[in-house]
Structures are given as structure tokens and as C-alpha cells.
Amino acid sequence: MMVIVSYDVNTKDTAGKKRLRHVAKICQDYGQRVQNSVFECLVNNMQLEILKNKLLSEIDEEYDSLYFFNIGSRYHNKIFSYGCKTIVDLDGPVIF
Template identity: 70%
Template sequence: MMVIVSYDVNTETSSGKRRLRHVAKICNDYGQRVQNSVFECLVDSTMLEEMKERLLKAYDEDHDSLYFFNVGKKYENKVSSYGCKQVLDLKKPVVF
């Protein structure tokens, strides 16, 4: 299923900057960055719960925000992108 993860981490302190890097790294483990704080993740239900658990441990609920948008399995008709940034098809192999 496609899950869009978005976050807002308060970076006014050095610990906030560390949290931001940590949250981004966790999201990168499950998907691809499509905007600075937005990731597209193709995950199954087990991976989704694992990702949520890791992110909820990493963020500070008093200063940060996390959003999970479950787009579902038939996401191709629900997600559109426009502009100069090319987004990879997560189902296809990537050749470097």
C-alpha cells in the first residue's frame, strides 16, 4: 500500500536538528523523498506498523508533528505529481 508520510520537526535546538535527521533517515528506509518533509512509502501492514513505531519513538510529541496518509493499494489513480522533479516508480527496478 502507498503511505504518504509528512513531518514537521522543530529545529530551534541541536536536539531538534538531530531528531530531524533521524526522522528523515527512518522515512528513507521505507520510501522515497518527494518533498523536504514528505515521503512516499510502499509498505505492507507489518512494515507500516514498524515504521510508525520507529517514528513515534524518534519524534518529540511536544514540539514535532507526524502525519500518515494511507492512500491504499490502488494509489496510481490517487496520486498525481507535476513539475520538474522526477519521482521514481517504486515498483520498478532502479538502474544506476
């Protein structure tokens, strides 16, 4: 299923900057960045729960926010991208 993860981490102090780096790294392990604080993640139910738990253990709920948008398995006709940024097809072959 496709899940869009969006976060806003308060970076007014050193601890916030560290949280931001950790949150971004966790998201990179599960998907691709489509905006500064937005990731597309192609995951199954187990991976989604692991991702949620990792992110929730990292953020400070008093200062930060975290959103999960479950787009589902039939996401191809639900996501549209315009502009200069190239988006990788997560279902397609990966060539380096």
C-alpha cells in the same frame, strides 16, 4: 500499500536538528522523498507498524508533528505529480 508520511520537526535547538536527521533517515529506509518533509512509502501492514513505531519513538510530541496518509494499494490513479522533480516508480525496476 502506499503511505504518505509527512513530518514537521522543531529545529530551534540542537536536539531538534538531531531528531530531524533521524526522522528523515528512517523515512528514507522505507520510501522516497517527494518534498523536504514528505515521503512516499510502499509498505505492507507489518512494515507500516514498524515505521510508525520507529518514528513515534524519535519525535517529541510536544514540539513535533507526524502524519500518515494511507493511500492504499490502488494508488496509481490517486497521485499526480507536476513540475521539475522526477518521481521514481516504486513498482518499477530499479536501475543504477
